[in-house]
Each structure stands twice: as structure tokens, then as C-alpha cells.
Amino acid sequence: MSLKILPYAAMPADRVTTSGVSGATIRILIGPNDGAGNFTMRLFELEPGGCTAKHTHPFEHEVFFLEGTGVALDGTIERPIGANVSVFVPPNELHQFRNTGKTVMKFLCLIPNSAQVVPSKLPVGATCPCSG
């Protein structure tokens, strides 16, 4: 067998402890450890009220929302997001995703391997940084 075929839930979930992130876990579904040479597929789960960091970085995001409802910060405004919505975040654009619903928000977020983002595995300790 040469293909990696797995339900996403079979991959380990790590709590995201990056500054500015609240209520989030990350799973690396496909990445360099599998021999993926160009880009990495990650699945995030955001608890109700949770958010990703309000930040910029020099690489792009390609995102697809699987479940839940929320908003995406796009510069200075917030735009609605939910299941079956794709989001392209160009390099260096300010962005943040917030779960404003009552259920877990799930989304894929893919990045180029050149981004060299490594999720922290330190214990969670911060208060909620999410704001509307």
C-alpha cells in the first residue's frame, strides 16, 4: 500500500498554544513526514468562542470550512464563514477566524512547506484572546 488513507480523527490532535489562539486543536493530516514535498494539510477544530490568532505572515493560507459558523477578520471587517466555504488568505494579509456558533468549527488550513510552521505543544494557560 502506497497511499496514506485515514479518517482525520485517527490522527493525533494537539492543543494549539500559540499566542493569540484560544480553544483550538490541530491535526497534521498530510505533511513532510509523509513525503509531501510542497504543502501541508492541517485540520483545525475551534471550540465555540474560540479563535485563531489575529496576525499576518509572509505565506498564504488555503482554507476550507467543514463544519460550524463564524467570522473571518479581513483587514478591518469581519465576514461570515461556515461549512462549504473556501477562504484564500494571501501572504501578509491580516486575518483571524472566530467561532461565533454553538458547535465546534472544523476547517482545513493548508500552507506551503516553506512556511516552516511548527505547532507548539506547551500547556495551555492563556485567557481567551478572542474579541469581536
Place this chain on the structure above:
Amino acid sequence: MSLKILPYAAMPADRVTTSGVSGATIRILIGPNDGAGNFTMRLFELEPGGCTAKHTHPFEHEVFFLEGTGVALDGTIERPIGANVSVFVPPNELHQFRNTGKTVMKFLCLIPNSAQVVPSKLPVGATCPCSG
């Protein structure tokens, strides 16, 4: 507004007429035309009984199944696939996806931009090439 945020259904669907493909449409959700410099997010829909091509190519696929049930050809065997399953197809590995269910199969399939795959827009004319 700097982020591209769209329900996938808002993007145009093109019938895939590549040899060996049956009952498939493709939508380019995020790609070079959006300024995505590294990889392209595509969404495929496969009708019941439909399939993608049984083929190899020198670039990888990173796939996530959204809806439906079917099988993935992995060399000489077929393995079950369905919603919430991710599949990594390494470069040069023989593969094919078949919809063996009664509903439309939907999946994301991402490729590096270096693949330079351009979907054909020629009229459909082939009989079903899908086989178990």
C-alpha cells in the same frame, strides 16, 4: 477586502473530459489566478458510478473527502474512502477514485502549481471507463 471568501458552489463547475474520467466535474476554488503561488485547491464531484482516471503522474495529490462513499485504487487493491477521510497520493503512484455509493461524492484534491494541470473543457463523449 483582501481575502477570497466564497461558498464552493459559487465557483463554476467544468465537466472533466480527460481520458479515463467519467461523471466528474471540477471547480478551481483557489489557484494561481487568485495569487496562490504554491498550490491549487480544487473540488471534484463524482456521480454515482463515476471515477477519476486510473493513472500516475510525477506530482502528489492531497485529498480530503467531504461527502459520499467509494474506493481508492492503491496500486493493485481498492481501499474504502468516504467523508472525513484524507488521502495522500505520493508522486508516481497508481491511483483512481470510484464512487460506489448512491449519492454524489465530493472531495477536495490539491496539487502543486508546478503540476500545470489544465482541465479540459471539451464536450463529454466517452462511455464509462470505470471498472472495479
